[in-house]
Amino acid sequence: MIYSDMSRDIRALLDSHGVPDKEVYLDSENSGMIFPEALEAMRAAYLESGQGHPAITNRKGWEAYETLYTSTLALAEAMHCKPDEIAYTHSGTEANNLAINGLAMTAPEGRKKIVISAIEHLSVVFPAEELKNRGFSVVKVPVDREGFVDQEALAREVDKETLLVSVAPVNHEIGTVQDTRAIIEIIRDRDPGVKVHLDACDAFCKVPLDLGASGADMASFSGHKIYGPKGSGALYVREGIELKPVLQGQLSTQKLWPGVENVPAIVGFSTAATLMQAHAGEYLGRMSRLRDGLIDGILGTVDDTLLNGPSGKKRSPDNANISVLYCEGEALTIELSLKGVYVSSGSACSSRILEPSHVLLAIHRKYEEAHGSILMKTTPFHTDEQIAYVRSCIPEAVNRIRSLSPFGRGG
Amino acid sequence: MSSRIPLAYNPKVLELFRNPVNLGKMENPDAEALAGSLACGDMVAVYLRIDRETGIIREAMFESYGCAANIAASSVMTVMAKGKSLEEAWKISWKDISDDLGTLPVVKSHCGILAVGALRRAIRNYYKDKQAPSWLPEKLTPDERHAVEEERLLEVLTKRAKRIEAELTEEAKEEQ
Numbered sequence: 213m214i215y216s217d218m219s220r221d222i223r224a225l226l227d228s229h230g231v232p233d234k235e236v237y238l239d240s241e242n243s244g245m246i247f248p249e250a251l252e253a254m255r256a257a258y259l260e261s262g263q264g265h266p267a268i269t270n271r272k273g274w275e276a277y278e279t280l281y282t283s284t285l286a287l288a289e290a291m292h293c294k295p296d297e298i299a300y301t302h303s304g305t306e307a308n309n310l311a312i313n314g315l316a317m318t319a320p321e322g323r324k325k326i327v328i329s330a331i332e333h334l335s336v337v338f339p340a341e342e343l344k345n346r347g348f349s350v351v352k353v354p355v356d357r358e359g360f361v362d363q364e365a366l367a368r369e370v371d372k373e374t375l376l377v378s379v380a381p382v383n384h385e386i387g388t389v390q391d392t393r394a395i396i397e398i399i400r401d402r403d404p405g406v407k408v409h410l411d412a413c414d415a416f417c418k419v420p421l422d423l424g425a426s427g428a429d430m431a432s433f434s435g436h437k438i439y440g441p442k443g444s445g446a447l448y449v450r451e452g453i454e455l456k457p458v459l460q461g462q463l464s465t466q467k468l469w470p471g472v473e474n475v476p477a478i479v480g481f482s483t484a485a486t487l488m489q490a491h492a493g494e495y496l497g498r499m500s501r502l503r504d505g506l507i508d509g510i511l512g513t514v515d516d517t518l519l520n521g522p523s524g525k526k527r528s529p530d531n532a533n534i535s536v537l538y539c540e541g542e543a544l545t546i547e548l549s550l551k552g553v554y555v556s557s558g559s560a561c562s563s564r565i566l567e568p569s570h571v572l573l574a575i576h577r578k579y580e581e582a583h584g585s586i587l588m589k590t591t592p593f594h595t596d597e598q599i600a601y602v603r604s605c606i607p608e609a610v611n612r613i614r615s616l617s618p619f620g621r622g623g
Numbered sequence: 624m625s626s627r628i629p630l631a632y633n634p635k636v637l638e639l640f641r642n643p644v645n646l647g648k649m650e651n652p653d654a655e656a657l658a659g660s661l662a663c664g665d666m667v668a669v670y671l672r673i674d675r676e677t678g679i680i681r682e683a684m685f686e687s688y689g690c691a692a693n694i695a696a697s698s699v700m701t702v703m704a705k706g707k708s709l710e711e712a713w714k715i716s717w718k719d720i721s722d723d724l725g726t727l728p729v730v731k732s733h734c735g736i737l738a739v740g741a742l743r744r745a746i747r748n749y750y751k752d753k754q755a756p757s758w759l760p761e762k763l764t765p766d767e768r769h770a771v772e773e774e775r776l777l778e779v780l781t782k783r784a785k786r787i788e789a790e791l792t793e794e795a796k797e798e799q
Binding site for chain 1 (some may be wrong): 632633634637639640641643646648657664665666667668686687688689690691693694765795
């Protein structure tokens with residue numbers, strides 16, 4: 213369906229767009245960049261150490277098993293957990309689905325309530341909502357204007373009927389860094405039988421996250437969000453927590469996800485985590501500085517702009533999400549694309565339901581504010597020069613889009 | 624799904640996004656209309672200059688708060704309307720616009736509908752203080768209704784948001 217819906221000639225579209233002289237990729241929310249070292253390690257794993265099937269008894273299989281084991285040890289160290297507590301999936305989306313559906317399949321009678329925040333990723337929202345068809349109830353806890361979970365509302369919602377609470381320590385869209393410790397304390401205090409899942413895809417390697425000490429029961433991870441390969445992900449499942457697999461098939465070394473492990477992708481994922489941990493100070497310092505350069509630059513030079521989410525230390529080091537009033541977001545992403553600046557938008561114009569981002573609506577942004585939002589993420593790969601280029605492009609792009617408009621500043 | 628679907632446009636959409644035709648506000652138009660709403664993130668203003676003797680559209684212009692498809696569809700709509708009689712212009716359909724653009728992605732067909740809705744509303748406005756011709760339907764056509772529905776969306780969504788907020792406040796009170 214997608215292919216017939218798409219432009220008949222994607223090549224003609226690309227030719228018409230052309231390749232801009234300068235290009236700055238800021239869309240790591242949707243699809244990440246990769247460390248060259250991770251790619252190199254994957255290449256070696258594809259061609260040599262990771263060829264075999266890690267559960268098969270031949271030399272190549274044992275080699276693959278060794279490679280998988282070594283990578284898992286490194287990931288477990290980065291996650292502060294035991295190697296046996298890591299279940300590999302092929303994305304953060306799959307990890308979130310496994311956490312919610314895998315636990316739901318073990319739900320005892322009388323515990324059929326799932327509590328999530330109002331700003332969770334759709335790979336949490338959708339599986340939770342789907343469970344309504346199987347006798348579960350879903351409650352979305354509101355957040356404040358910066359995206360912080362309303363702790364009193366959370367406390368009210370968690371009770372002896374609650375199966376699971378799922379919250380992201382760092383929001384994927386507006387970068388809010390939750391007080392995860394306080395949230396888990398509230399949940400434990402209300403009922404120790406409630407399971408806690410953290411969608412840690414955007415927190416891992418970006419903010420301190422000690423799984424062992426956190427008290428969380430499950431946590432999701434995504435390779436591309438830490439500049440590893442796409443097609444890699446993991447679910448941390450604390451020792452003693454029982455889940456059922458959501459896919460059926462031949463289990464390999466994994467208890468929860470059937471099929472052959474993508475050993476080369478896991479190698480890349482693990483290499484990326486190791487690099488992020490080894491250079492945390494340098495990388496996160498650079499990312500925050502460039503993030504603030506983007507935010508301050510845009511808010512300072514373009515009128516009628518708003519920062520979505522908190523600022524400073526309560527914001528993820530990579531996240532810049534700004535609403536530009538009187539400016540439709542999808543048009544702005546295309547205008548910027550023509551200048552070689554690649555960003556995404558929370559505009560409804562790219563959705564099927566004519567509603568903008570649920571995250572922006574949950575922080576009480578008006579519809580027109582949500583439609584005009586752009587999301588940019590800095591990475592360890594970006595330079596000051598690139599960010600300066602982006603800052604120089606945005607006022608011009610905004611002015612052009614506003615100049616087309618029948619109202620507001622452009623009118 | 625929210626905001627993450629492939630929207631590969633036809634190259635003509637990109638070209639019209641870059642260089643829109645008939646873009647801008649017209650001074651003292653003979654007819655004008657606004658369609659769409661901020662709620663759905665799409666809004667079009669249409670301006671027509673009409674020869675009163677012949678009923679021919681001499682000039683058609685637009686302004687847009689919307690995505691690339693909206694801008695391209697509005698451009699095509701004005702190009703098609705220019706030089707046509709009001710009766711002929713009334714017959715322009717969203718399908719004509721979509722075909723001219725080499726077909727829009729399905730989720731974007733509403734952009735063409737909105738452009739047509741705005742044009743028809745402008746034509747109706749032209750006849751507001753005049754004797755309406757026999758070809759002008761009394762009831763709203765589907766394209767016009769669609770525009771109205773999009774406008775109502777803001778109202779519906781705002782009401783829903785208020786209702787949820789009220790419910791939460793009520794629940795909070797009950798808890799205390």
